[in-house]
Amino acid sequence: MIYFxxxxxxxxxxxxxxxxLPFLKTFYGNPSSLYRHGRACRSAIDAAREQLAALIGVQPGQIIFTSGGTEANNLALATLAPQAGLAVSATEHPSVIEPALHLQSMGHPLTLLDVDANGRIPQDAIDEVISLKPSLVSIMLANNETGAIQNIEHYADQLKAHGIKVHTDAVQALGKIPVDFNRLGAHLMSLSSHKIYGPKGCGALVFEKSVAIKPILLGGGQEQGFRAGTENVAAIVGFGKAAELAKLELAERQAHLLKLRTLLEHGLRAMPGLTVFAEQAERLPNTVQVGIHGIDGEMLLMQLDQKGIAVSSGSACASGIREASPVLVAMGIDPAxxxxxxxxxxxxANTEAEVIEFIKQVNSLTR
Ligand SMILES: Cc1ncc(COP(=O)(O)O)c(C=O)c1O
Known part of the structure; x- marks a missing residue:
């Protein structure tokens, strides 16, 4: 299979x-247990927290492990959104949009921040949101569909100067571009393990020390009391290891991905009726979203699947829903x-040969 x-x-x-593996078999203790078998698991969690902290430039105590990016986003919004309401960009992942809509239904005013044709937030949208003074603004660092990267540092500077708290969903950016929490200047940041070659079902919310976290899961005192529930030790250990490797290999991975993406875009651009979405935006080195005139994306996806090639027709979470991608619609792209x-x-692990084969197959399927 060619996995793209x-x-x-x-x-x-x-x-x-x-x-x-050892934490699925040998070290099965509860990290809250005081005897040696439990303490070994606690130490492994501590080590993973340090590995992740090193990747994003924070103190280990600023990390709350969660069940994934979705939970981290829900926790961020529940923590910061309330009274004065919230604003989120129109191209956010459903795990931000849906809790935002939920908070709106509970009476908290919600503003959707417009994006331009390249998926970036224009300055006038930031100016407008500043005049509304919500409690929280949530803007993703990199978009999961187009790969468009937002200038969080620039927005956070302005928003913070007006006392507005900032959350960024950095799930797609982590491991693909440098992610330095302090440099970004956000109060909260969401991460996920399974986007960086770690296991599924594990993520983290990173917080600036001044933020009073409001837990959404109540129970035991795990994760400083901010996220109750016996820790998924093996997954956390995996996330930590994946973070360590991402830090070590980031430059190499970035260069490799960019080389492949350049080759891919070059090949695709030769096709008639092809548009690269968010073309003018700075984008993740691994991501290209294209539209081909007169072609149904979902149909092409299925035909490529027959050839052993896996791509997406939009965000994975939206797959199966036969509606135009809300991200592209928000960018002003015609739904058709x-x-x-x-x-x-x-x-x-992708190779140039796979990219060349992909271009060949797309050409023959769309001719
Ligand atoms: C931008 C973004 N945020 C959040 C998530 C959710 O992360 P998880 O799958 O770990 O819940 C995803 C997953 O696709 C994503 O792409």
Whole structure:
């Protein structure tokens, strides 16, 4: 199989798997137990927290492990949104949009921030939101469909100067571009393990020390009392290992992905009627979303599947819903053109030969 859907999920790295295995078999203790068997698990969680902290430049105590990016986003919004309401960009992942809509239904005013044709938030949208003074603004660092990267540092500077708290969903950016929490200047940041060659079902919310976290899961005192529930030790260990590897290999991965993406875009651009979405935006080195005039993206996805090639026709979570991608619609793309979209998201193990084969297959299927 040629796997070009790394923004949906990544295969687990063998080194991550090896690090996890002892915590699925030998070290099955509860990290809250005081005897040696439990303490070994607690130490492993502490080590993973340090590995992740090193990748994003924070203190380990600023990390709350969660069940994934979705829970981290829900926790962020529940923590910061309330009284004065919230604003989220129109191209956010459903795990931000849906809790935002839920908060709106509970009486908290919600503003959707417009994006331009390249998926970036224009300055006038930031100016407008500043005048509304919500409690929280949530803007993703990189979009899961187009790969468009937002200038969080620039927005956070302005929003913070007006006392507005900032959350960024950095799930897609982590491991693909440098992610330095302090440099971004956000108060909260969401991460996910399975997008960086770690296991599924594990993520983290990173918080700035001044933020008073409001837990959404109540129970035991795990994760400083901010996220109750016995820790998923093996997954956390895997996330930590994946973070360690991402830090070590980031530059190499970035260069490899960019080389492949350049080759891919070059080949695709030779096709008639092809549009690269968010073309003018700075984008993740692994992501290309294209529309091909007169082609149904979902149909092309199925035909490529027959050839053993896995791509997405939009965000993975939206797959199956026969509607134009809300991200592309928010960028002002005509819904018919948006339905022609396919997303190719490359990974560290992909090769030039796979890219060349993909271009050949797309050409023959769309002729
Ligand atoms: C931008 C973004 N945020 C959040 C999530 C949700 O992360 P998880 O699958 O870990 O819940 C995803 C997953 O696709 C994503 O792409």
């Amino acid at each position: 859907d790394h923004n949906a999920t990544t295969p687990i790295d063998d080194r991550v798997f090896d690090a996890m 053109q948006a339905k022609s979209a396919i997303r190719i998201s490359l990974g560290k």
